[in-house]
Amino acid sequence: MTSSPTPRHTDDLPIRDDMIRLGQALKLANLAEDGAQARSLVEEGQVSVNGEVETRRGRQLHPGDVVSTGGAAVRITAGG
Template structure:
């Protein structure tokens, strides 16, 4: 099943950000503990694929998905 949720752009003010930081910055999750659990459970996607690495370096254009929302890293 393809996720058809609209993509929200979230400007990060730079070239890159770690997945765990971005999930909190974009308002998808509230705390580091929530991030750790969601990522470990395989609930987070990056560019349509499950990624279990909180420290993954995201770059401008990457799309992160969680619970029906999709947000794109923008400069």
């Protein structure tokens, strides 16, 4: 399993609730075009959460978590 390249910079992804699922976050942040692509990225080990490869698309993310894939990254923030 290989990890994603180191992101060039991290954008903020504000969310309304106190958590969001990984697959939803990938779509909302435009890191995946749709649910099918989000599922593929996660299953193939191309997504990292807080620097560790994550293979669970339903992983709960909370403000402060950082998701990265393909050289792009987003930080989950409160208040979307």
